[in-house]
Amino acid sequence: MALTRKEVEHIAALVRLKLSDTELVEFQHQLSSILDHVRSLQELDTHGVEPTSGILSANAGLRPDEPSVGLTPARVLQNARHKNQDQFRVPPVFGARDE
């Protein structure tokens, strides 16, 4: 199942990756061959089979909803390069900075 170059560009945009021309060609080829391999699943009749989305032990469960002490803002921000007081600073989402 060959992916087109356009499809690879579309997926890259969705995952916020900018690919070089070399990467595009390589990923187009490699992803196509992986998809060819995984397509063998479609030969199985899974009508009526429940999907498994996770392995939840019968013994797993939600914890009691009790307040507890979390990380301090300073800890949470310790790896951030762009910050302002106790907040992460991000570029504007809407419009330019001087609007």
Place this chain on the structure above:
Amino acid sequence: MSELTSLTPRELTSLLSARKISSVEITRACLDRIQSLEGNLHAFITLAPDAALEQARLADKKRAESRTDELSPLLGLPIAVKDVLSVEGIRCTCGSKILEDYIPPYTATSVQRLVDAGVVILGKTNTDEFAMGSSTENSAYGVTRNPWDSTRVPGGSSGGSAAAVAARMSPAALGTDTGGSVRQPASFCGVSGLKPTYGRVSRYGLIAYGSSLDSVGVLAPSAEDIATILPVMAGYDPHDATSAKLGAPRANLDGREDLRGIRVGFPEEYFSEGLQADVEKAVREAIARMEALGAEIRPVNLPHTKYALPVYYLIAPAEASANLSRYDGIRFGLQPDSEELLERFVSARSTGFGAEVKRRIMLGTYALSAGYYDAFYGQAQKVRTLIKRDFESVFGEVDMVAGPVAPTTAFKIGGHGNDPLAMYLEDIYTLPANLAGIPALAFPVGFDQAGLPIGMQLMGAPFNENLLLGCVHAFQQHTDWHKQKPAI
């Protein structure tokens, strides 16, 4: 090799407990050995010698001030930790440039429990980027070399941990196993490695790759060594909603000396085309040895085994594509200066991620996208159910299932070139246990013609780690594959 570094965790903890050696002596011996071998093997991404010696001094002080019966059996034992598990204050890279300077503000529960027990952390071991790989070649910090042959890979993704244990740089190490990443490197490096049941060990603080598959495991020379470490790190954790509300398994191995009464399943699907001849021979001989020790060997069928590879390479990338969306260049890790938001995302991710990570998040996003979801991700989830049912039905007839860990022994560095699918095929025998969530224990059972270690695995029903560890311990009392060391 110094006397001390040639000892196993079990031997070291006995000597510590008898106050015949100190943690500082052992820790220094490990750090010296790391210093002499690291240039060749490159098992570590980050070393923490000063913190390790400080922890060792504290352990010795605690022992001097307390009665032996009040102390944890692991007090003062050094270990290495795979660089995907968060340890407060020690950088955690996940083998990726995108986390080159990341310092975790908290410690993973599995590690914290060991630290609370007085374990000494030597450093963080090399891994394929975000644990995606089977050779450690996908690390942004360079490949780890196999201690048995430095032209070969140690396996992956916990390749640094496996090499560190095999070369006796560290008595034991933590790894993680999402599709075989503890067992395959253990097998390639001639050590034992346990992937516990999903939910047995908390994933809190394990930097996520495939959340429904990830598990934290242990690598050490023998099953007995693993059995001393697992109970300390296992057990329910309120910080991980998927952790099972069970106590930790018992630390004792029920004194089993043989395998009488144990029914071992022999699945023909695990002895298929592509299995290296001397791997097959060694595994069959080990199974015959188990039979000689009293086990009853029964043929069993796991008919959906061949679908594990396509199922895994849809589900794991799909989960990875969601988990890795957090690397946005804003809160931690690589944070470009761009003042345009989209550009910041794109710049951080395009320069921070390596090729395999890019491939998997693209593959996962495709499998989850509208129009392809049912045919790919949805179908994979249904076939995962069939794989799980295969095991449920087999565990009605036998206590465990035996098989090889990997189709080959350690391959040459660069041996799979630029062919991701060839690399994925290394995982065919390890993936089913992750998809079914069951425990599996890899252990050495021989050497190939080139002198490279061969491993086999026993897979058990959920939460039956102790049975697996007990049976392999019995096997290891009658064999000495686990005592062989590389000549370095």
